[in-house]
Amino acid sequence: MLRPEHCLRLLPAATPAFVGASAPFSCPLPGGGAIRLRHPRARTPRLRGEPSSVMRASAGPDAVASAPEMPQREVVRALAEQAVARLGPRLLPSAVPDDVAEFRNGAGNAVGSLDVRRGAPGSSIDFMLQSSLHCKVPNGAIDITSILIFLNCMTDAPHFLLELIQGSPTSIVVVLDLLPRKDLAFHPDYLQKYYENSRMDEQRAKIDELPQVRPYRSPSLFVRCACSPTAVMVSIDCGQGGEGTLEEIVRGQLAMVAKEVLQFWLDCCADSTTKMDNTERDFLLKRDQIVRSKSIEVDLTANLPMMFDPDVSSRVISEIRKAFGVQEA
Amino acid sequence: MLRPEHCLRLLPAATPAFVGASAPFSCPLPGGGAIRLRHPRARTPRLRGEPSSVMRASAGPDAVASAPEMPQREVVRALAEQAVARLGPRLLPSAVPDDVAEFRNGAGNAVGSLDVRRGAPGSSIDFMLQSSLHCKVPNGAIDITSILIFLNCMTDAPHFLLELIQGSPTSIVVVLDLLPRKDLAFHPDYLQKYYENSRMDEQRAKIDELPQVRPYRSPSLFVRCACSPTAVMVSIDCGQGGEGTLEEIVRGQLAMVAKEVLQFWLDCCADSTTKMDNTERDFLLKRDQIVRSKSIEVDLTANLPMMFDPDVSSRVISEIRKAFGVQEA
Numbered sequence: 001m002l003r004p005e006h007c008l009r010l011l012p013a014a015t016p017a018f019v020g021a022s023a024p025f026s027c028p029l030p031g032g033g034a035i036r037l038r039h040p041r042a043r044t045p046r047l048r049g050e051p052s053s054v055m056r057a058s059a060g061p062d063a064v065a066s067a068p069e070m071p072q073r074e075v076v077r078a079l080a081e082q083a084v085a086r087l088g089p090r091l092l093p094s095a096v097p098d099d100v101a102e103f104r105n106g107a108g109n110a111v112g113s114l115d116v117r118r119g120a121p122g123s124s125i126d127f128m129l130q131s132s133l134h135c136k137v138p139n140g141a142i143d144i145t146s147i148l149i150f151l152n153c154m155t156d157a158p159h160f161l162l163e164l165i166q167g168s169p170t171s172i173v174v175v176l177d178l179l180p181r182k183d184l185a186f187h188p189d190y191l192q193k194y195y196e197n198s199r200m201d202e203q204r205a206k207i208d209e210l211p212q213v214r215p216y217r218s219p220s221l222f223v224r225c226a227c228s229p230t231a232v233m234v235s236i237d238c239g240q241g242g243e244g245t246l247e248e249i250v251r252g253q254l255a256m257v258a259k260e261v262l263q264f265w266l267d268c269c270a271d272s273t274t275k276m277d278n279t280e281r282d283f284l285l286k287r288d289q290i291v292r293s294k295s296i297e298v299d300l301t302a303n304l305p306m307m308f309d310p311d312v313s314s315r316v317i318s319e320i321r322k323a324f325g326v327q328e329a
Numbered sequence: 330m331l332r333p334e335h336c337l338r339l340l341p342a343a344t345p346a347f348v349g350a351s352a353p354f355s356c357p358l359p360g361g362g363a364i365r366l367r368h369p370r371a372r373t374p375r376l377r378g379e380p381s382s383v384m385r386a387s388a389g390p391d392a393v394a395s396a397p398e399m400p401q402r403e404v405v406r407a408l409a410e411q412a413v414a415r416l417g418p419r420l421l422p423s424a425v426p427d428d429v430a431e432f433r434n435g436a437g438n439a440v441g442s443l444d445v446r447r448g449a450p451g452s453s454i455d456f457m458l459q460s461s462l463h464c465k466v467p468n469g470a471i472d473i474t475s476i477l478i479f480l481n482c483m484t485d486a487p488h489f490l491l492e493l494i495q496g497s498p499t500s501i502v503v504v505l506d507l508l509p510r511k512d513l514a515f516h517p518d519y520l521q522k523y524y525e526n527s528r529m530d531e532q533r534a535k536i537d538e539l540p541q542v543r544p545y546r547s548p549s550l551f552v553r554c555a556c557s558p559t560a561v562m563v564s565i566d567c568g569q570g571g572e573g574t575l576e577e578i579v580r581g582q583l584a585m586v587a588k589e590v591l592q593f594w595l596d597c598c599a600d601s602t603t604k605m606d607n608t609e610r611d612f613l614l615k616r617d618q619i620v621r622s623k624s625i626e627v628d629l630t631a632n633l634p635m636m637f638d639p640d641v642s643s644r645v646i647s648e649i650r651k652a653f654g655v656q657e658a
Contacts, residue, residue, distance in 0.1 A: 183512030184554040186616045188623050195550050208546075215544050221524050224558035225513040229550045287515045294517050 067111055067134030067143065071250035072164040072172065076145045078255065079162065079262050080130055083149060086266045090123040100319045105308045110135035112308070114316060116323040119152065124273060126152040127323045135307065142167050149270070150324075153285050156181050156276065157269035158194055158228070162258055164250075170242040172250065173216050174207070176258055177231035178265060181284060184228065198264050200230035203257045207232050210253060212245065222294055232257065292324040396440055396463030396472065400579035401493040401501065405474045407584065408491065408591050409459055412478060415595045419452040429648045434637045439464035441637070443645060445652040448481065453602060455481040456652045464636060471496050478599070479653075482614050485510050485605065486598035487523055487557070491587055493579075499571040501579065502545050503536070505587055506560035507594060510613060510620075513557065527593050529559035532586050536561050539582060541574065551623055561586065621653040 067073070084091060094101070094117050104111045113132045119125025133144040142165070149160040158178035165173040178200065184191045195201070207213060216235040218224055227233060236254075238245040276284065296317070304313035321328065396402070413420060423430070423446050433440045442461045448454025462473040471494070478489040487507035494502040507529065513520045524530070536542060545564040547553050556562060565583075567574040605613065625646070633642035650657065 183515065183616075185551070185620050185623075186512065188551060188619070191550055191554065201550065221520055221530065221558045222514070222517060225520065229553035287512075290517070291514050294514075 067113075067132060068141075070143060070166070071247050071255075072143060072145045072166055073132065075250060075255045075258060076130065076132075076147050076162065076164065079147055079258055080128070082259065082262055083128060083147075083160075083266065087123075087125060087128075087270060090120050090125050090270075091117045091128055092120055093117065096319055097315075099312075100315050103308065103312050103316060105312065109137075110307055112316070114319060116319065118323075124151050124154045124157070124271065126150040126325070129320070129323055133307075140168060149265070151181075151269065151272075153276075153281055153288070154274070155269070155272045156190070156274045156280075156284050157272045158265070160262060160265045160269070170239060170246050171235065171237040172246060173235050174254060175216070175218075175227070175231065175233050176207075176261060177227050177233075178261065178269070179226065180228045181288060194269070195228055195230050198268065200228070200261070200264070203261055204230045204232050206253060206257050207234055207236075210236065210249060212236050212238050212242070212249065220298055222298055226291055226295075289326060293326045296321060296324060296326060396442075396461060397470075399472060399495070400576050400584075401472060401474045401495055402461065404579060404584045404587060405459065405461075405476050405491065405493065408476055408587055409457070411588065411591055412457060412476075412489075412595065416452075416454060416457075416599060419449050419454050419599075420446045420457055421449055422446065425648055426644075428641075429644050432637065432641050432645060434641065438466075439636055441645070443648060445648060447652075453480050453483045453486070453600065455479040455654070458649070458652055462636075469497060478594070480510075480598065482605075482610055482617070483603070484598070484601045485519070485603045485609075485613050486601045487594070489591060489594040489598070499568060499575050500564065500566040501575060502564050503583060504545070504547075504556070504560065504562050505536075505590060506556050506562075507590065507598070508555065509557045510617060523598070524557055524559050527597065529557070529590070529593070532590055533559045533561050535582060535586050536563055536565075539565065539578060541565050541567050541571070541578065549627055551627060555620055555624075618655060622655045625650060625653060625655060 094115050096114055096116050100114050102111070102113050111134050113130075115130045117128045119127060127148075127150055129146070129148045129150075131144075131146045133142070135142050144163065144165045146163045147161075151157055151159055158180050161175065161177050161179050163173075163175040167173075178194060178198075180190070180194070182190045184195070208215075213234045213236050216233050218233070224233075236246065236249055238249070304317055307313070308316070423444050425443055425445050429443050431440070431442050440463050442459075444459045446457045448456060456477075456479055458475070458477045458479075460473075460475045462471070464471045473492070473494045475492045476490075480486055480488055487509050490504065490506050490508050492502075492504040496502075507523060507527075509519070509523070511519045513524075537544075542563045542565050545562050547562070565575065565578055567578070633646055636642070637645070
């Protein structure tokens with residue numbers, strides 16, 4: 001069975017450390033997917049399979065025309081719609097340049113997309129980031145789709161995060177979490193409010209109890225300890241011939257759980273404001289900055305250049321840094 | 330297969346929430362085991378099977394004479410010897426009263442032991458706590474053995490912790506960790522020093538890769554987030570007829586890994602001192618206090634009285650509070 005880390009080893013110059021250090025979760029890995037719901041400029045979905053002008057301009061003879069439609073993208077798209085429907089004007093229009101909104105490597109075997117919408121002034125939303133990657137490798141393809149909705153320092157409520165990393169048609173790695181912004185061992189009240197009272201662990205268990213599911217342990221210790229104790233952090237492996245089963249799980253239980261987690265987040269986190277004195281707010285800000293910087297450091301700056309030409313990867317990283325609000329080290 | 334939580338459900342008045350909330354890890358659950366290596370007073374091991382005067386005095390006609398010798402107790406005993414040999418005079422003699430050093434419930438079906446040795450003045454050791462529980466239940470017995478070595482605020486290095494919870498002759502729950510004293514997501518340097526550079530994850534993997542091993546997910550979210558990302562937190566289940574296999578694993582791979590983790594801790598944590606300004610030290614102290622109080626709250630005060638008579642459990646809890654340096658809420 002091909003696992004994401006195996007696939008990624010096949011990428012030019014990719015090291016075995018790539019996935020896990022990079023993919024789940026802290027990797028807001030930009031990536032392929034011509035099927036993007038919200039094109040940053042047009043604001044209307046492009047038709048399936050219709051390549052963008054950026055793609056047409058840069059694609060070589062062996063190029064991937066577009067990322068294939070697949071359940072992981074449907075799930076993320078549905079979540080983005082759910083969030084946009086609820087957040088409405090609290091999300092500003094996308095401000096990502098065209099050549100970051102969609103990009104590809106020189107060989108044309110990898111296409112990526114990134115969309116970032118900042119929160120409107122006065123809202124607790126910092127940004128919503130969607131990214132997608134489709135990369136052909138000798139034995140198949142790897143597909144990574146992510147949605148992150150981060151909050152600013154008007155609240156200490158957790159961020160929302162989903163990453164789906166698929167290295168074969170029969171297996172997928174899932175990281176779904178309300179990403180904590182406080183030290184949970186030090187703040188039992190915070191743990192209780194967002195993780196115990198919300199019964200998040202029951203959502204996690206719905207995925208965990210599937211027979212095809214195994215825990216996914218990121219090789220990055222940082223990723224492991226940045227996530228909450230109710231994070232869905234699993235590998236779903238349906239075995240040979242299990243393509244249909246995997247699709248059913250992704251469209252079924254996974255989509256349902258992700259939707260319910262997002263619904264809780266929209267109801268209890270997205271609009272929240274937290275009373276904090278200056279010291280508390282400074283502390284929260286500092287923690288946010290460290291977590292964000294560390295995410296980018298262990299992932300993108302080390303790994304994106306392995307998959308995309310330097311000018312492309314630096315453009316993309318620069319936009320992600322801008323969204324994350326962190327400067328180059 | 331009988332699992333610890335099933336066994337504990339059979340205890341008088343025990344709720345399903347007992348194990349998991351209480352047992353791993355935060356439960357320095359005092360408990361059975363007449364085979365105690367270091368009797369707090371005598372300082373010489375009692376002969377196997379020889380009941381103490383406390384036991385003889387209180388045992389009823391159906392009473393458990395002593396906790397059976399078993400591999401989990403051998404492992405903890407060997408670790409205690411390893412620690413004592415290294416720490417030497419940095420550990421004071423035990424100061425636990427006789428009726429806490431060994432105790433039992435009125436029905437005599439449960440015996441417990443607790444030993445606490447404080448660190449000598451000027452050392453970084455706060456205390457070493459060993460505890461053991463043996464409790465007969467209708468379908469067998471439950472055995473819990475723990476060793477915790479906690480540091481004081483002269484250092485911010487992690488504590489050492491091992492808990493073994495056995496609900497049947499063929500299965501055991503293991504929690505082995507260098508318990509972090511800082512928010513690891515906020516302190517990547519601390520994560521690197523104690524968990525990455527120490528290659529703790531390789532130790533964890535040695536246990537995780539055994540075919541009989543499954544991840545153990547404590548029902549207590551607090552327990553999950555208080556542990557490090559390299560904690561061994563597993564259930565080892567050898568299935569019907571697997572008594573011998575379990576014994577081999579406990580005496581073999583588990584003993585070896587626990588010994589190596591303790592060795593690293595003795596080499597790099599036990600003697601360490603950390604330069605901190607007053608604010609940092611106050612913060613560390615506060616975090617320590619919250620984690621310790623929360624441990625006792627979710628475990629002992631709620632659960633010990635279900636297994637032992639009120640006077641016994643309050644005596645034992647009081648000694649553990651004293652060791653932990655936390656007052657009754």
